[in-house]
């Protein structure tokens with residue numbers, strides 16, 4: 349009796365941990381690099397959905413000496429675009445340029461309605 353009860357509790361805890369880890373991976377919450385207070389709510393980003401649809405290198409990059417993207421396994425954008433980094437593109441612009449340019453292109457070409465308005469990404 350005792351053993352089955354502990355077994356059931358163990359299973360429930362395991363399931364909770366697994367689903368938590370999974371959901372964190374599936375949908376990310378993006379919020380600056382922590383160097384200054386945010387003006388807008390964090391951005392909800394369905395990473396898994398994007399990763400299933402397109403190459404990782406569409407978003408993750410690391411350029412070689414010839415300026416060609418040699419790929420990147422998923423380092424934080426702020427590692428290179430954060431404030432204080434010697435980089436031509438500041439973090440906020442890096443995000444906006446990447447997210448928006450693609451959504452605008454897809455909307456125009458496929459007559460879709462992917463988020464392009466502030467409140468569609470910075471959801472309260």
Ligand code: HEC
Pocket residue numbers: 378379380381385386387388389390391440443444447448451463464465466467468469470
């Ligand atoms: C396609 C999604 C998307 C849209 C549309 C968008 N943003 Fe963002 N924005 C982001 C992401 C991603 C970040 C980086 C994560 C963060 O800091 O919230 C960001 C960061 C920011 C930041 C810096 C962080 C902060 O909160 O202070 C500001 C300010 C901002 N956006 C304002 C705007 C405004 C104003 C608009 C509308 C004109 C807008 N954004 C539209 C995705 C978007």
Ligand code: HEC
Pocket residue numbers: 376378393395398399400402403404405406407408421422423424425426
């Ligand atoms: C549509 C753009 C996009 C695509 C496609 C994409 N990612 Fe990401 N990925 C991001 C963004 C944005 C983040 C958040 C980075 C941050 O927090 O600075 C991220 C975060 C990650 C992280 C976590 C980094 C960390 O330390 O928290 C990993 C790992 C990762 N991606 C791997 C991948 C892999 C592997 C693929 C392809 C199967 C992929 N990504 C496809 C945009 C993308």
Ligand code: HEC
Pocket residue numbers: 407408409410411420423424425426427428429435436437441442443445446
């Ligand atoms: C290893 C460092 C590194 C990481 C990590 C990185 N970037 Fe970049 N990124 C660069 C460099 C360097 C450039 C400038 C390339 C050039 O000079 O043309 C750049 C340029 C850009 C540009 C300008 C257009 C382009 O593609 O050249 C955007 C937008 C951008 N990054 C967004 C992001 C986003 C969003 C992330 C996180 C998913 C990210 N970057 C992660 C180094 C990095």
Ligand code: HEC
Pocket residue numbers: 391392393394397398401402406407443446447448450451454462463468469
């Ligand atoms: C290279 C193209 C591309 C880039 C870059 C990109 N997206 Fe998307 N995004 C898409 C496509 C395509 C969809 C539609 C997915 C589908 O059909 O379900 C989408 C859908 C979304 C949705 C809506 C999901 C839903 O369930 O309706 C959100 C939110 C979103 N993207 C946020 C972002 C943010 C934030 C970034 C930048 C960190 C980003 N996207 C970068 C192509 C892109």
